[in-house]
Amino acid sequence: xxxxxxxxxxxxxxxxxxxxxxxxxxxxxxxxxxxxxxxxxxxxxxxxxxxxxxxxxxxxxxxxxxxxxxxxxxxxxxxxxxxxxxxxxxxxxxxxxxxxxxxxxxxxxxxxxxxxxxxxxxxxxxxxxxxxxxxxxxxxxxxxxxxxxxxxxxxxxxxxxxxxxxxxxxxxxxxxxxxxxxxxxxxxxxxxxxxxxxxxxxxxxxxxxxxxxxxxxxxxxxxxxxxxxxxxxxxxxxxxxxxxxxxxxxxxxxxxxxxxxxxxxxxxxxxxxxxxxxxxxxxxxxxxxxxxxxx
Numbered sequence: 001x002x003x004x005x006x007x008x009x010x011x012x013x014x015x016x017x018x019x020x021x022x023x024x025x026x027x028x029x030x031x032x033x034x035x036x037x038x039x040x041x042x043x044x045x046x047x048x049x050x051x052x053x054x055x056x057x058x059x060x061x062x063x064x065x066x067x068x069x070x071x072x073x074x075x076x077x078x079x080x081x082x083x084x085x086x087x088x089x090x091x092x093x094x095x096x097x098x099x100x101x102x103x104x105x106x107x108x109x110x111x112x113x114x115x116x117x118x119x120x121x122x123x124x125x126x127x128x129x130x131x132x133x134x135x136x137x138x139x140x141x142x143x144x145x146x147x148x149x150x151x152x153x154x155x156x157x158x159x160x161x162x163x164x165x166x167x168x169x170x171x172x173x174x175x176x177x178x179x180x181x182x183x184x185x186x187x188x189x190x191x192x193x194x195x196x197x198x199x200x201x202x203x204x205x206x207x208x209x210x211x212x213x214x215x216x217x218x219x220x221x222x223x224x225x226x227x228x229x230x231x232x233x234x235x236x237x238x239x240x241x242x243x244x245x246x247x248x249x250x251x252x253x254x255x256x257x258x259x260x261x262x263x264x265x266x267x268x269x270x271x272x273x274x275x276x277x278x279x280x281x282x283x284x285x286x287x288x289x290x291x292x293x294x295x
Contacts, residue, residue: 013249016235016274018048024055025100032099033059036092039066041108041279046076046239048275060106060142060279061093063126064119068110070181074169074206076239082114090126094133104283105130108142113181118144120152124159131160138162138286140202142278148186153193163230163286164194165202167278168223171215178209178244188226195227200289202269204232204278207258210247216258220265230269230289233258234276250274 033040041062042050053059064085071079086092097105107126112119120143127139140163146152157164168191172184187203195201203223207216223231233255238246255272262270269289271281 012237013251015252016237016249018275025057026051026054029054029057029059029100032096036096038089038092038096039063041077047277048237053280057100058102058283059100060108060282061096061126062108062110063089063093064109064112064122066110069113070111072169072179072182073242073244074178074209074236074239076243077110082110082112085115085119085122090122090129091133093126094129097130097137098133102134102137104138104140104286105134106140106142106279106282108279109144111144113147117152117155118146118149120146120149120155123156127156127159127161138283140165140279140282140286142167143190145182145187145190148183148189150193153190157194157197157199162200163202163282164191164199165204165230165278166190166194167204168219169205170209171205171211171219172222173215174209174211188222191223191226191228195229200230200286201226201228202230202232203228204234204276206234206236207250207254208236208246208248209244217261220258220262220267224265224267229267230285231262231267231271232276232278232280232285233262233270233272234280235274 039062040059042053042059065083067082068077068079069082109119123141130137130139139161141156141161142165143156166187168187170178175184191201191203235250236246259270259272269285271285
């Protein structure tokens, strides 16, 4: 049900307050990223888990620059005119993954509607470079929708990622407000095409934007019907002054309920919690999921 904003003051509830981590491998990760001149979605999207992930020696690489060709109202990444592709970026990502001794590499990108293939070939080259550089590595791609172009999606899938991730982000009704240049059915179709080719298919969405419980159930059902087997669900937190306000802060118990419903619907991996983001705990989620799938 829709929530009256007055019920939820700007002050975050206790379960959304946390200390900023900065020890462990934080310095190593930042130095490797700086040496290779690489972007991460952790920094560009102002992810609340950046300190935790960097400290544990991991990061989600964001290729093709840090300026997006779209302007979604939930996102902190800069929008505007994207920069030219960096030809050696795929190799730089592979070197960084090797330096960090990663066993599971997550690669995402800004949306590049300015490119004929949406950047699909650059994604493919990055996957291939990582696989050529590292032995026994698994690669997860978190891609834009490529405007639903099957040829672009084929380029990425032909490179052989171990996980294909594309976020649905929110319920169908909120798309015009939250993702005005995206289409709900198009995103479902992208997931469906990957699933039909036998790929481990994953998606994620945010809660707290004004969706109803019934719409969440419908979204989960639509994702399963598309062939999606893994899921991430997290709390929307306004990342910038021009972004949408938070309509509701979900409790940890409500996230557990969504997780339970997801498993009941047949998802083999559901990571649901206030601070969960698309690539949060990605390696653990993948390893956990491949057992029931028999891979």
